[in-house]
Amino acid sequence: MKLKLKKEDLNKGLQAVHRIAQLSNTELHTQSGFLIKAVSEHIEFQANGFDMAIRIHVPGIIEEKGEAYIANPYLTELTRRLPGDEIEMIKQNGDTQLLLKGGKLKFECLTINPDDFSEVDVVNSGQVQFTTDSITLKDLIEHTAFACSTDTVRPIFSGTYLDVSGTTINMVATDTHRLAYKSASLEKPVDQPFKAVIPSRLLAEISRHLPTDIPEMVDIILLRNSLAVTFTNVYMKTRLIEGEFPDYHRVIPSQFSCVATVNRQEFTNAVERASLIAKDAGYNVIDFMVTNESINMTSQNPDYGTIADSVPCQAIGDPLHIALNGKLLLDLLKHCEADDVVLKLGENKPVLVQNKDDNNCLFVVTPMRTK
Amino acid sequence: MKLKLKKEDLNKGLQAVHRIAQLSNTELHTQSGFLIKAVSEHIEFQANGFDMAIRIHVPGIIEEKGEAYIANPYLTELTRRLPGDEIEMIKQNGDTQLLLKGGKLKFECLTINPDDFSEVDVVNSGQVQFTTDSITLKDLIEHTAFACSTDTVRPIFSGTYLDVSGTTINMVATDTHRLAYKSASLEKPVDQPFKAVIPSRLLAEISRHLPTDIPEMVDIILLRNSLAVTFTNVYMKTRLIEGEFPDYHRVIPSQFSCVATVNRQEFTNAVERASLIAKDAGYNVIDFMVTNESINMTSQNPDYGTIADSVPCQAIGDPLHIALNGKLLLDLLKHCEADDVVLKLGENKPVLVQNKDDNNCLFVVTPMRTK
Incomplete structure (x- = not known):
């Protein structure tokens, strides 16, 4: 095998297979490797694990066809740091070493018999x-x-x-x-x-x-x-x-007694602050009181004290009191993007959180029982 | 006590004492706290540990003098996130709670009896x-x-x-x-x-x-x-x-048989690459061969292979072969700043590394014995 690649193309291929080889296998050394295959017009990288498999091809010059099965967790990192933009990879027939050249660096990389690599099946049709x-x-x-x-x-x-x-x-x-x-x-x-x-x-x-x-x-x-x-x-x-x-x-609720619209960033900041002391006290409970003009929240920690905070909102329906896990709520808010988010609530019912004017993306969080 | 501070000033004080309270004490809850003291024209923060103590004062308006002893690991983080720029801190006489107000947030922060805090002694003269x-x-x-x-x-x-x-x-x-x-x-x-x-x-x-x-x-x-x-x-x-x-x-050597000047960044990059596979094999050994024109280095790992690399240098003296621990050398190179660094070497002797034209900062690394 004799290949010439741009460093960035080699990196793309290596990074993709490296992560999957690592994700899929943590035990057997010989299984955590990947295959570099240059038999057609592309240079292909393959990793094949129990969970997941990948084939990715990148451009490059194939001067001599061939393949190499490598299990080296440092190759990606090394390639990223190689001097020069043009990388050469040379493996003589029957040789177990792959010579990798970039700038003045030469790496004689040990390889495994490529026959031991089970290639990734490509399916073109299914159920x-x-x-x-x-x-x-x-x-x-x-x-x-x-x-x-x-x-x-x-x-x-x-x-x-x-x-x-x-x-x-x-x-x-x-x-x-x-x-x-x-x-x-x-x-x-x-x-x-x-x-x-x-x-x-x-x-x-x-x-x-x-x-x-x-x-x-x-x-x-x-x-x-x-x-x-x-x-x-x-x-x-x-x-x-x-x-x-x-x-x-x-699980997604559809009937609500109170619907409140609130600025996402303001609300997120307030929940983050209230959650700071609550997270250390059991279930990260934050008490919310939703009224027509504001969402008032309190959190407490027996060792540190009590936080009370408030953000303005526009609400329709009945005022409502509900306790939520601060971390779970924050996780959902982090995945909202709109300037305003809408909370749809019912007494002791799961709370629906969504971007304003977007019914294609819905988040639900279950309330906590408090005394 | 009644104080008004800019948020950034409060943060400065809290961050300083917070780190030292944490550094100094990890066991007793009551010891990992800090004192806020407002009895003169400044607002002072103190932390006092076994190892280390700090007093730092920041500007602010003292409307009512007083002090508070607080052991709350989240206060710094909370203050950083407070809404508004003006923070109020109020503690009624005899009260154990300190009320902290910023924007619409109110934090009733539990405090400890300030008499239990041993204040940091200030010494004005010594040996x-x-x-x-x-x-x-x-x-x-x-x-x-x-x-x-x-x-x-x-x-x-x-x-x-x-x-x-x-x-x-x-x-x-x-x-x-x-x-x-x-x-x-x-x-x-x-x-x-x-x-x-x-x-x-x-x-x-x-x-x-x-x-x-x-x-x-x-x-x-x-x-x-x-x-x-x-x-x-x-x-x-x-x-x-x-x-x-x-x-x-x-320990600092003064006689050398070879002195080599090399571009710091090029040399560092090459040592980092050679170190990549060597670090996994025992002592991170890199072999250096210093000649008149170049520093050639090799590193090997029985599982992955061999790296050979080279950077140009200007050397005076005899060519020399020496083995060094890659990590130790990199640590030293990271603390050099000049475009060029100078390596001063002798057969099996500690190596002197320094910025070119700077004798006020010297680094020494001991060579490794190889077979």
Whole structure:
């Protein structure tokens, strides 16, 4: 194998496979590697783990075809720091060393027999498939996946629910205390509705790779126990979580006795302050009193004292008192973007939080019981 | 007590005492607090620990004199986030609560009986005293203290040596594998020479507070077992480490068989790259071959391979081969600033590293024995 690449292209490939090799495998040394393959017109990088797999190709000059299987956690970092912009990679036939040259640096990198690498299968068709664009998909993921549970006891809640039917794509994640929902439209309807639960950390990894400068086409294929995503120069595959995701329509409240509109930044700042002393006292409880003109909040800590604060709001309905976990509320507010957010409330009922004038993205937080 | 302060002034005071209360005490809750005292024209903050103490005063309006002893680790963070620029602090006589008001926020902060706080003694004279300026002192500290040992077995090496005589002030720190030395001049000579070893982490804390916009006068007073530093609005005191610091003059080499001048950034980058794979293999050994035109280096790792790299240099003397610990060398190079650094070498002898044309700041690193 003899290759010439731009440093930034080599970096792109290495970074992508490096993260997935690390994410997927932490035990066996020989499994945490990746394959560099130059047999067609592209230089391809592959990492294949239990959870997730990736193929990514980058431009470069292939002077001699070949492949190399490398398990070196420092190669990405080294490549990032290489002098010079043109990198050469040379591996003689039958040799176990890959020579990497940049500027005056020469790295004789040890490699593994490429026959030991199990290549990433590419599937071109599955049970269901549809097309969306990279910006829409990234937006869906980033507004939902964060709300999943990090608890491994109930795996279903560590995933993000993908619910597609007709021209509607919904994503939902919940840790049972809070829920995030986002909806978008497809240009072409799917043949049949489908549902899948994708591990949120793997979905976040897909999101990292989605281009957002301009919307690129993303093909999504659902297989029996995995999901494949193809866009630009990347092919990624993730396993699915088995089990039944709870009916999220039942969790999102629809009847309210009080609806309050409040400046997002002002409200977030006040909740952050109130949460400062509350977080050290059990469940980070903040008491909210919503009146027609203001949201008044108090938090207390037996060791430090009591904070009372207030932000102006416009509310319709009955004044209402409710206790919420400050951290959960802040997590949701962080994923709102509008100048104003709307809180929709009912006595002892889950609270709906959303950007003003946007019903495609909804957040729900369960109230806390107080004395 | 009734005070009105600008938020930034309150922050300055709180941040200073907060860090020292935390640095000095980690166990007893009641000891990790600080005192706010408003009895003269200034508002003063005090923290008093076993290791280190601070008094800092900030401007503000004292409408009613008084004091408050507070042990609340979140107060600094809360104050930083307060709405509004004008902060009010009110404590009724005999009350245990301090009311803190900013914007619409009210914090009823619990306090401790101020009689339980042992105030920081201010000493105005000691065995020896001298005056320098804040920029010179900060420069001395930042070029030496880092090189101390983090090992607590031999406490003397966890400190930085202060060696003052005539109009010369020297600071030295070493962990026995590397040494950092910096020298500066005093305007007025000291009455008698003196030596002291100051815990490096406390010295670094003093350095944080030293103003560097313009040189401010710093008074330093040496007591039997502590050192007091006074500048602008701050008074700080630190304990000293007992014991004899080794004779650093003997450690700094003075005879060399080879002197090489090299571009600092190019050399640092190359050492960083070579260190990447070496750090995972035992002692981070990098082999250097210094010739008249270049410094060639190699590093290896049995799992990953071998790196060979080279940077141009101008050398006088005999070509020389030496093995150094990459991390130790990088630590020293990070504290050089000149475009070019000079390496002064002898066969199997400690290596002297310094900025070109600067003999006031010297770094030494001990070579490694290789097969």
